[in-house]
Amino acid sequence: xxTEKDMVNDYLNSLKSSLTGYASAISESSNPELRKTFQQxxxxxxxxxxxxxxxxxxxxxxQPAAQAQQNQIQQVYSQLQGGSxxxxxxxxxxxxGQSMRM
Numbered sequence: 001x002x003t004e005k006d007m008v009n010d011y012l013n014s015l016k017s018s019l020t021g022y023a024s025a026i027s028e029s030s031n032p033e034l035r036k037t038f039q040q041x042x043x044x045x046x047x048x049x050x051x052x053x054x055x056x057x058x059x060x061x062x063q064p065a066a067q068a069q070q071n072q073i074q075q076v077y078s079q080l081q082g083g084s085x086x087x088x089x090x091x092x093x094x095x096x097g098q099s100m101r102m
Contacts, residue, residue: 015049
């Protein structure tokens with residue numbers, strides 16, 4: 001027999017999986033109405049997941065990680081910005097190389 005904790009964790013995992021599926025469906029959908037429907041379904045599951053995660057935390061079924069310090073957040077942000085700038089530079093270099101070949 002499953003305990004309440006098992007059921008909550010199972011449902012959280014199912015919601016996580018469905019959110020991943022919605023992301024794929026949304027990005028691949030060319031029909032605007034279907035895309036909007038997937039977005040609404042995703043939004044509803046995100047709300048459901050948040051409420052269930054809060055419930056799990058209150059019951060002690062889930063222990064969230066400690067919040068990051070501001071300097072840690074800034075470090076990750078800087079690293080991501082550097083990668084983004086590097087990617088943009090590579091794209092510009094590729095575009096410049098392409099125009100030289102023409």
